[in-house]
Amino acid sequence: MRQIVMDTETTGIDPREGHRIIEIGGIELINRRFTGRTYHQYINPEREIEAEAIEIHGITNERVANEPVFAQIADELWEFIRGAQLVIHNAPFDVGFFDHEFRLLNAARGEPKLGPTADHCSVLDTLKMARQMHPGQRNSLDALCKRYDVDNGQRVLHGALLDSEILADVYLAMTGGQTALSLAGEEARSSGEAGGASGIRRISRDRVSLSVTQPSEAEWEAHRQRLDQIRESSGEVQWDKLASAESPH
Incomplete structure (x- = not known):
């Protein structure tokens, strides 16, 4: 368009x-x-x-x-x-x-x-x-x-x-x-970046575990506000689908 x-x-x-x-x-x-x-x-x-x-x-x-x-x-x-x-x-x-x-x-x-x-x-x-x-x-x-x-x-x-x-x-x-983010991902997959033509890179199971840093409450609040803005304009965000899939049934 x-x-x-x-x-x-x-x-x-x-x-x-x-x-x-x-x-x-x-x-x-x-x-x-x-x-x-x-x-x-x-x-x-x-x-x-x-x-x-x-x-x-x-x-x-x-x-x-x-x-x-x-x-x-x-x-x-x-x-x-x-x-x-x-x-x-x-x-x-x-x-x-x-x-x-x-x-x-x-x-x-x-x-x-x-x-x-x-x-x-x-x-x-x-x-x-x-x-x-x-x-x-x-x-x-x-x-x-x-x-x-x-x-x-x-x-x-x-x-x-x-x-x-x-x-x-x-x-x-x-x-x-x-x-723009999703298109950039499509371009990387189509060009075969980071893992050959399929765009998949295998990771060794023996790799060193990475530490996980939890976001602060202020960071969570900024995240929630941004999601609300996206929901207002486009109706849904991928985060909601992921959260729904991961929640216990």
Whole structure:
């Protein structure tokens, strides 16, 4: 499955008032893995950026004065996102701006027409997902970073590419971050690491016994909290199956 984790920065909050996109960032995931492929572009919005918006993202009129306008980058952006699932925090905001830009472009040049976004991409709103998973709690990107132990120390001001990278980590944690571990195990088995083609290594019965260190109560509590997070997002964890299998009947 191909996903693009995306974020935008804009001149203001409402495209119906003529506000435009000034920065786009996107991170590509395939089957929940980072591919290394990204999209990042500053854009000249052909209008002034509101002072309140500059306070949020720090992008000034001077910074984007010599950047390309949306019409110059639209086709490259469209090829990057078309057919993917877009993962966006507060998706109606960003998708609304994309569709506004596409409408302006289509009206100016006629063909080929781009958009609407949802006709060519599926959209997953992580804010809506977070509100369902954590009702009554703060679900901003910063709050989710704290909840899922995602490092956002570099996030002083909003920035489209940085926020996309952070959101990708949050999204993977929200939806059960065990996938990468299980895939890594599959790769090791398929490549025959640690024990030949079958992935099995025989261990001598005469080996020295290893000491077992029991976890502290604080470590057990952290473990239980992490399992609860995974159960909330994916419904079950392998630990529950193992514990059930080992319990006396």
